[in-house]
Every structure is written in C-alpha cells, then in structure tokens.
Amino acid sequence: MAAHDRTYRQLRTRIMHGELRPGEALTLRGIGKEFGVSMTPAREALRRLVAEGALTLSASGRVATPELSNDRIEELAALRALLEVELASRALPRAHMALIDRLESIHANISMNVKKHDAVGYIRTNLEFHRTLYLRAQAPAMLAMTETVWLQLGPTMRALYGRLNRTEPPIHHRHIIAALKAGDEPGLRLAVRSDVTHGLRLLAS
Amino acid sequence: MAAHDRTYRQLRTRIMHGELRPGEALTLRGIGKEFGVSMTPAREALRRLVAEGALTLSASGRVATPELSNDRIEELAALRALLEVELASRALPRAHMALIDRLESIHANISMNVKKHDAVGYIRTNLEFHRTLYLRAQAPAMLAMTETVWLQLGPTMRALYGRLNRTEPPIHHRHIIAALKAGDEPGLRLAVRSDVTHGLRLLAS
DNA sequence: CCTCTCAGTTTGTGATCACATCCTAAGTCA
DNA sequence: TGACTTAGGATGTGATCACAAACTGAGAGG
Numbered sequence: 511m512a513a514h515d516r517t518y519r520q521l522r523t524r525i526m527h528g529e530l531r532p533g534e535a536l537t538l539r540g541i542g543k544e545f546g547v548s549m550t551p552a553r554e555a556l557r558r559l560v561a562e563g564a565l566t567l568s569a570s571g572r573v574a575t576p577e578l579s580n581d582r583i584e585e586l587a588a589l590r591a592l593l594e595v596e597l598a599s600r601a602l603p604r605a606h607m608a609l610i611d612r613l614e615s616i617h618a619n620i621s622m623n624v625k626k627h628d629a630v631g632y633i634r635t636n637l638e639f640h641r642t643l644y645l646r647a648q649a650p651a652m653l654a655m656t657e658t659v660w661l662q663l664g665p666t667m668r669a670l671y672g673r674l675n676r677t678e679p680p681i682h683h684r685h686i687i688a689a690l691k692a693g694d695e696p697g698l699r700l701a702v703r704s705d706v707t708h709g710l711r712l713l714a715s
Numbered sequence: 716m717a718a719h720d721r722t723y724r725q726l727r728t729r730i731m732h733g734e735l736r737p738g739e740a741l742t743l744r745g746i747g748k749e750f751g752v753s754m755t756p757a758r759e760a761l762r763r764l765v766a767e768g769a770l771t772l773s774a775s776g777r778v779a780t781p782e783l784s785n786d787r788i789e790e791l792a793a794l795r796a797l798l799e800v801e802l803a804s805r806a807l808p809r810a811h812m813a814l815i816d817r818l819e820s821i822h823a824n825i826s827m828n829v830k831k832h833d834a835v836g837y838i839r840t841n842l843e844f845h846r847t848l849y850l851r852a853q854a855p856a857m858l859a860m861t862e863t864v865w866l867q868l869g870p871t872m873r874a875l876y877g878r879l880n881r882t883e884p885p886i887h888h889r890h891i892i893a894a895l896k897a898g899d900e901p902g903l904r905l906a907v908r909s910d911v912t913h914g915l916r917l918l919a920s
Numbered sequence: 921c922c923t924c925t926c927a928g929t930t931t932g933t934g935a936t937c938a939c940a941t942c943c944t945a946a947g948t949c950a
Numbered sequence: 951t952g953a954c955t956t957a958g959g960a961t962g963t964g965a966t967c968a969c970a971a972a973c974t975g976a977g978a979g980g
Contacts, residue, residue, distance in 0.1 A: 512776075513934070537961065548935045553962085557759055561766035563856075570942055571717075571962045585856045592797055651790045651867075654768075655860060662856075718964070742931065753965045758932085775972055776932045 514551035517541065518558050525564050525575065526661050528633045528668025535574040536565065564661040575665045583666060586659055587710040591703045593656045594640065598686070598702045600647035605690050612642055613687055621679040629671045633664075639683060643690075663710070670709055680705060719756035722746065723763050730769050730780065731866050733838045733873025740779040741770065769866040780870045788871060791864055792915040796908045798861045799845065803891070803907045805852035810895050817847055818892055826884040834876045838869075844888060848895075868915070875914060885910060 521541070524530055542552040556573050559565045566576045578586070616639045623631035637660060644653050682705030689698035726746070729735060747757040761778050764770045771781045783791070821844045828836035842865060849858050887910030894903035 512932095539961075549962090550934050550936090554759070554762055554933095558762060558766045561763045563859075572942085573962095582856060585854050588801075588854075589857060589860065592801055596793075596797055649790050649793075651768075651787060652794060655794065655863075658860075717962095744931075754932090755964050755966090759963095777972085778932095 512551070513545075513547045514554040517545045517547060517551055517555035520545065521555055521559060522564065522661065525559065525664045526633075526637065526657075527630050528664050528671070529630055530575045530665050530668075532575055532577045532665040532669055534665070535572060537572075559661075562658050562661055564658075564664065576662065578663075578666050583663075583710055586663055587707050589659050590656070590663075590706040590710075593652060593659070594644065594706055595699045595702050597644040597647045597649060597652055597656065598698050599695060600649055601643050601645075602690065602693065602695055602698055604646045604648070605643075609642070609646060610687060610690055613639060613683075613690070616642060617679065617683050617687070620683070624676050624679050629668055632671060632676070633667055636680070643686070667709075674709070680708070682708060717756070718750075718752045719759040719763075722750045722752060722756055722760035725750065726760055726764060727769065727866065730764065730869045731838075731842065731862075732835050733869050733876070734835055735780045735870050735873075737780055737782040737870040737874055739870070740777060742777075764866075767863045767866055769863075769869065781867065783868075783871050788868075788915055791868055792912050794864050795861070795868075795911040795915075798857060798864070799849065799911050800904045800907050802849040802852045802854060802857055802861065803903050804900060805854055806848050806850075807895065807898065807900055807903055809851045809853070810848075814847070814851060815892060815895055818844060818888075818895070821847060822884065822888050822892070825888070829881050829884050834873055837876060837881070838872055841885070848891070879914065885913075887913065 536556060538549045538552045538556065541556065542549050545552070556565065560567050560573060563576075565573050567573050616635060619635045620632065620639060623635055641653070641657075644656065647653070682701050685701035686698065686705065689695075689701050741761060743754045743757045743761065746761065747754050750757070761770065765772045765778060768781075770778050772778050821840060824840045825837065825844065828840055846858070846862075849861065852858070887906050890906035891903065891910065894900075894906050
C-alpha cells in the first residue's frame with residue numbers, strides 16, 4: 511500500500527480518538543521520521559488532514575491540531591445533531607435484531623472503558639457505537655461527512671473527557687437502543703440528539 | 716502566494732462551476748504544465764480536491780472528475796436540503812433589507828444567464844445567491860461543508876443544466892426572497908428545500 | 921474481422937536537494 | 951532587570967530525478 515496513505519490513516523485514527531492534545535504541532539520531518547518515510551508522503555498525509563479540517567495550517571505553513579473556540583464547538587455539535595439524527599432515522603427501518611445485539615455488546619465495552627478511566631478507549635468505542643448504527647443508513651456521503659466532524663472534534667473530545675471524569679456510561683445510548691427496539695422514530699431522534707449535544711454543550715461553558 | 720494554493724483555487728472554481736465534464740481525467744504533469752508549476756504543487760492541489768470529494772482517485776492513482784450514481788446524487792441532494800435549510804433558518808433573524816436587495820440583484824443576474832443559455836454563468840450566479848444568504852448565518856463550518864457538497868455536484872450540475880434547457884429563472888428564489896421579507900421561517904425552510912431538491916430530483920431519473 | 925500480445929509511452933510515487941522564511945534563544949545594550 | 955538584536959537552527963516549498971506500474975495502440979495470429 512502507498513506510504514502516504516498508511517501515514518494518513520494512522521494519523522487520522524490518532525486524531526479522531528483524541529490521542530493528540532489541542533494545539534499540538536506536527537512537522538514534516540518529524541512525521542517522516544516517525545513513520546519511516548520521506549517528507550513527500552508525510553506532506554501529503556498532513557495536507558489531506560488539513561483539507562478535512564482535522565488539522566489547521568498557520569500562515570507560515572505550520573500545521574497543528576486545532577484549538578476550537580466555543581462558537582466553533584457549538585457549531586460542530588449542531589452539525590453532529592443534524593447529520594446523526596438523519597442517519598439514525600434512515601437506519602431505523604433497517605435495524606434488525608443482530609444490529610441491536612451488536613450495539614449492546616459495544617455498549618458493554620464502553621462501560622468497561624469508563625470503569626478503567628481509559629479516555630482514548632472510551633472515545634474509540636463510543637464512535638464505534640455510532641458508526642455501527644449509521645452504517646445501516648446506507649448513506650456513505652452522509653456518514654463520511656459525519657466522520658470529518660468527529661475528526662475535527664477529536665482533540666477537543668479528549669480534553670472534554672479528561673475534565674469530565676465520567677463514572678457512568680452514557681445514559682442516552684440506552685435510550686437509543688430502546689427506541690430502536692420499539693421502532694419509535696421520534697424517540698430515536700431525540701435520544702441521538704441528546705447524546706450528541708450532551709457532552710459538547712457543557713464543554714463550551 | 717503559494718503555487719499549490721493558487722492551483723487549488725483555480726481548479727476548485729472550475730469544478731464547482733461545472734466547467735469540467737463528469738469523468739474527465741486530470742494528470743499531474745498536465746496540470747503542472749497548464750498552471751506553470753512543477754509536479755509537486757500540482758499533486759498537492761489534486762490531492763486536496765480528492766480529499767474534499769471534488770475528484771475521485773482510481774486504484775492506480777489516476778484522478779478524474781466523478782461520475783455520480785443516482786443513489787449518490789439523491790444523497791447529496793438530501794445533504795444540501797439538510798444543511799441549507801438550517802443555514803437559511805439561521806440567517807433569517809439577521810436578514811436586513813440590504814441583504815434582500817443584494818439577493819434580488821443576484822437573481823436578476825441569474826435571469827440574464829438563463830436568457831443567454833450560459834450554463835457556467837447560471838451555476839456561478841445561482842451558487843452566489845445561496846452563499847450570500849448563508850453567509851449571514853454566521854456558521855462557517857456549516858457553510859464550508861455545504862460548499863464541499865456543491866463541489867461534489869459541480870460536474871453533474873453542468874450535465875443537468877445541459878439537458879434541462881431552462882427558459883425561466885428558478886421560481887423558488889422568488890419564494891425565498893418573499894419569505895425573508897415576511898420573516899416567515901416555515902415558508903423559508905420549504906422554499907429552500909424545494910429549490911435545492913427540485914433540479915436534482917429529476918436528474919436522478 | 922476479431923482477439924491477444926507486447927513494446928513504447930504515459931503516469932503516479934517517493935526521495936532528495938536548494939532555498940527562503942520563520943522561530944528560538946543566547947547575547948547585548950540601555 | 952528588561953527589551954531589543956542577531957546568529958543559528960528548524961521548517962515548509964517547489965523542482966527534479968529514478969523507478970515501477972499502468973495504459974495505449976500497433977501488429978501478429980487465428
């Protein structure tokens with residue numbers, strides 16, 4: 511596989527899972543050395559992430575993880591709500607029992623990560639929960655757009671859960687599963703919207 | 716200004732305005748020669764557009780304008796509806812008279828382009844109409860996301876316009892302006908949704 | 921007339937280099 | 951002590967090159 515693509519993928523998951531702090535700087539030669547490639551593929555990987563909004567580019571060409579303003583966080587939360595409510599709604603008619611079982615299994619993993627106070631693990635399994643549901647919507651462009659929002663929020667999410675110090679798994683996931691079982695579309699929309707905006711709202715204060 | 720950025724911008728507007736046909740291929744050396752730069756900035760510009768979904772990357776690394784399936788077109792239309800209705804709704808409370816005057820002036824330009832059968836001019840002024848309205852929403856991330864949808868639809872829009880052979884300016888723009896004047900939010904949402912999905916629906920058939 | 925083969929050409933990839941700019945920190949002067 | 955200066959290092963940019971893979975089209979064989 512192409513070196514630039516490998517580099518891109520690894521950096522992307524690191525960012526989405528919150529393994530990088532907001533404001534952390536990345537250099538071409540540093541990335542190149544870390545992944546054993548030259549500057550060229552490192553540059554492509556970084557510029558691609560910049561294009562997706564996962565990284566910011568300073569006026570002098572330096573690239574770093576974004577430090578989001580409160581306004582930006584609220585806007586991204588609104589985008590998550592808009593897109594994910596639609597995705598969940600489209601997934602609902604196709605959600606059979608196997609999907610619900612899988613969501614419950616992922617939910618158990620989330621609870622485990624909460625207990626272990628593993629922030630990265632928590633973010634990873636939480637996103638897995640959402641992605642598993644949305645995959646059923648059969649809307650790849652919409653899902654891709656949602657993932658770029660997750661990407662933009664990655665470093666900030668980490669900061670959020672660091673200062674939140676959770677002891678309970680997200681209550682809204684239970685509501686999502688219940689609404690899926692009942693085929694209750696309004697309930698599902700509300701549960702997804704609450705889950706998405708819940709944590710981010712209190713970060714922006 | 717940086718060469719790769721100049722190249723990127725020029726290509727981007729060409730694609731968004733429908734100056735390239737669906738399926739048209741682009742090469743690094745060709746782009747480089749056309750814009751008077753070497754392969755390096757040409758590559759960065761192309762990869763950035765690929766990252767935004769404006770161009771597709773074949774398995775062998777060749778890059779071309781996308782040929783969208785009907786399902787994909789419908790999905791992108793749904794995304795436009797979702798995002799643009801929200802943007803219009805957010806712009807409504809801030810829409811004062813100067814904005815409405817400006818929209819009416821742009822609408823006159825659209826009518827002119829329809830009369831001249833100028834497809835590229837039509838697409839350009841039509842997008843200008845929407846962007847002018849959405850700029851008032853003060854939601855940069857949402858607007859950026861909307862523009863990447865426009866970008867993905869660019870070449871297809873051109874094909875659409877060619878087979879549509881319009882003789883009248885879009886009726887829904889008048890409804891949008893009327894709703895703005897009246898401060899009628901439900902009416903505005905409906906008008907924007909109709910305008911956005913109108914043309915694209917009949918393309919996917 | 922159609923299909924397969926293969927050599928020539930085109931194309932993307934990644935490495936390296938020279939250069940201009942930016943950043944940093946030690947040093948200097950008021 | 952504090953602000954300014956400056957030299958050295960670090961960093962992004964763009965050009966060029968070698969190489970491998972993919973594509974193209976002409977020609978051979980059926």
